[in-house]
Amino acid sequence: RKEVEQDPGPFNVPEGATVAFNCTYSNSASQSFFWYRQDCRKEPKLLMSVYSSGNEDGRFTAQLNRASQYISLLIRDSKLSDSATYLCVVNINNDMRFGAGTRLTVKP
Amino acid sequence: EAQVTQNPRYLITVTGKKLTVTCSQNMNHEYMSWYRQDPGLGLRQIYYSMNVEVTDKGDVPEGYKVSRKEKRNFPLILESPSPNQTSLYFCASSFTGSGETQYFGPGTRLLVL
Numbered sequence: 001r002k003e004v005e006q007d008p009g010p011f012n013v014p015e016g017a018t019v020a021f022n023c024t025y026s027n028s029a030s031q032s033f034f035w036y037r038q039d040c041r042k043e044p045k046l047l048m049s050v051y052s053s054g055n056e057d058g059r060f061t062a063q064l065n066r067a068s069q070y071i072s073l074l075i076r077d078s079k080l081s082d083s084a085t086y087l088c089v090v091n092i093n094n095d096m097r098f099g100a101g102t103r104l105t106v107k108p
Numbered sequence: 109e110a111q112v113t114q115n116p117r118y119l120i121t122v123t124g125k126k127l128t129v130t131c132s133q134n135m136n137h138e139y140m141s142w143y144r145q146d147p148g149l150g151l152r153q154i155y156y157s158m159n160v161e162v163t164d165k166g167d168v169p170e171g172y173k174v175s176r177k178e179k180r181n182f183p184l185i186l187e188s189p190s191p192n193q194t195s196l197y198f199c200a201s202s203f204t205g206s207g208e209t210q211y212f213g214p215g216t217r218l219l220v221l
Contacts, residue, residue: 008148032207043198043212044151087150091207098143100150 003027004090006099013106017078021102023071023088033064034089035073038101044087047073078106110135112213114199120219121189129184129216131199139205140182141166142174144195145215151198157182158205189220 006023013019025033033050048055050062050071061074071088083106088099112133121127133140141156143166153166157176171193173185182201186193199213 004150034209041196041215041217043214045212046209049209094206096141096153096207096210098151100148 002099003092003097004088004099006086006088006102008100008102010103010105013078013104015078015080015106015108017106018074018076019078019104020075021073021086021088021104023073023099023102025069025071025088025090025097027090027092027097028066028069030069030090030092032091033062033071034091035060035062035071036087036089036098038085038087040084044098047086075104078104080106080108082106110211112199112201112211114197114213114216116216117214118217120221122221123190124188127186127189127218129186129197129199129218131182131184131213132180133182133199133201133211134180135201135203135211136179137201137203137211138179139203140176140199140201141205141210142172142182142184143198143200144168144193145198146195154184154197156205189218191220194218194220 035047036044037047038044054063059076063072085101087101142154143151155174157163197216200210202210
C-alpha cells in the first residue's frame with residue numbers, strides 16, 4: 001500500500017463547478033500536511049498547508065481527518081487557470097511523502 | 109528574487125557517461141533535497157541534506173551521489189547513468205527540513221539512451 005494515495009483522475013469539470021479531491025495516508029504518525037499544485041511537468045508549488053481545524057484560502061478549502069487518515073481539497077467556482085495536477089503531501093518525521101497527484105481540467 | 113535554480117534543464121546522454129546536475133538556492137536554506145518524478149509514482153526522494161557536509165539517503169538513492177560543500181549548492185551526480193534513470197528531477201530546499209514548505213527548482217529532464 002502506498003503511503004500517500006490519491007485518485008489520479010482526470011477530473012474534467014466545467015468552469016464554475018465545485019470539485020473535491022481526497023487523499024489518504026497510511027502512517028498515523030504523520031505530522032503535517034500540504035497541498036501542492038503542479039502545472040504540466042513544471043515544479044510543484046505550495047498551494048496551502050492543511051491544519052487540523054480546516055482552513056480556507058479564497059476558493060480553496062482544505063480539511064484534515066486524522067481519525068480516518070485523509071485530507072481533502074475543495075475548489076469552489078473553478079477557473080480555467082485551476083487546471084493542474086494537485087499533489088497531496090504528508091510529513092512523517094521530517095520526511096515529506098508525495099502522492100502521485102490528481103489531474104484537474106477545467107473546461108469553458 | 110528568491111529561487112532554486114537547476115542546470116541543465118534538459119539533458120540527453122548515453123549509458124555510462126558520468127553527469128552532474130547542479131542545484132543552487134539563494135534563500136540561505138539549511139535543508140536541500142533531490143527528487144525524481146515518474147508517471148504514476150509521484151515524487152520520490154533520492155537524497156537530502158540537513159546542512160553543510162550532512163547528507164542522507166532518501167527512498168531511491170541507488171545510482172546517485174550528492175555532496176554539500178556549501179550551503180547554497182547541492183549537486184546530483186550520476187556516476188554511470190542507466191536508462192532506468194531517465195526521469196524528471198527536482199531539487200528543493202526549505203529552511204530547516206522540519207516539515208515546512210519546500211521550494212522547488214524548475215526541474216531537469218534527463219534521457220539516458
